[in-house]
Amino acid sequence: MTIAHLLDATAELIDTLLRACANLSVLTTSRAPPGIDGETIWRVPPLSTPADGESLIGSDAVRLFVDRACKVRPNFALNHDDGSAVAQICTRLDGIPLALELAAARTRVLSPPQIAAALDQRFRLLTGGRRAVGRQQTLLASVEWSYALLTDEERVIFRRLAVFAGGFDMDAAESVCAGEGVNVVQVLDLLTALVDQSVVAVGDGPQARYRLLETLREFGAERLAEADETGACRDRHLAYYLALVEEFEEETTFAHQAALDQIDLERDNVRAALEWATASDARAATALRLVAAQGDAGGPSVFHLLHSTASRGALPHHAPPSAFVTHELEEVEGGAGALVEAALAG
Secondary structure (H helix, E strand, O other): OEOHHHHHHHHHHHHHHHHHOOOOOOOOEOOOOOOOOOOOOOOOOOOOOOOOOOOHHHOHHHHHHHHHHHHHOOOOOOOHHHHHHHHHHHHHOOOOHHHHHHHHHHHHOOOHHHHHHHHHHHHHHOEOOOOOOHHHOEHHHHHHHHHHOOOHHHHHHHHHHOOOOOOEOHHHHHHHHOEOOEOHHHHHHHHHHHHHOOOOEEOOOOOOOEEOOHHHHHHHHHHHHHOOOHHHHHHHHHHHHHHHHHHHHOOOHHHHHHHHHHHHHOHHHHHHHHHHHOOOHHHHHHHHHHHHOOOOOOHHHHHHHHHHHHHOOOOOOOOOOOHHHHHHHHHOHHHHHHHHHHHHHO
């Protein structure tokens, strides 16, 4: 049974039943664990998306998309022309079954390349096409339902996390998300709550990294704009990654490779910070610092890192640097200005 909307009451009932029946087992599904002593939690990940060099049909997400597309368009077939578009759809929708079903329903009137091209407006695209309860009829309704179940403070940190690109660690979350309405000491508990509620994904490794699925990130960015917090949060994001890059500039030769590895891990965030820095004349000096910080120790490496990221489309392109910023870049010695413009141009 699904207990997400009645978590506390159901948890109390299950606890009472388990105490009364020694051999009883209860299987439930929910967006958050009930928190009962002795419970075993199995997290259900999104469907697997196509990996480089692997057959498309080996992806669970692709198989679901093709199956649902065939139901609304019986002659649908995964061919060479559509294969890359279907792979892009599955990857950009994070392997979320509901999103894939809604996207596949659009094959009645759109080709896979057209669907892929429309995903920048995914909440407008992925509507209707299935008979279900209200929250499962559109992608937006499903995400809004989950968002409504968050506490006010959880909503604040969730929308602020939307400024991160490609993942983040706890230090970054505390630096960017703390502010009006959220104290830095609250960030750990609030982030844990979002992980428990399947809103934030956490990866394995020596240092835990977190990420929002792209669909949730887009939704969070819209809520951030509605709260008029985009500028303040992106400024904090920029300040954090500028400090990170400048800190690595001071690393010793022995630690230099480790520093570059960390910059590589944060490449999407560094690029997002650079895009924000170059979007306004007021941040021109900060943009120059962000690139010039690695000028002697690792400038070319960071440049190639950002350039390759843009080339493979890991992040959408935003507005080009303003005329004032462009002029300032042209005046910088050592080629830092050229690095900024080339990195952003992809």
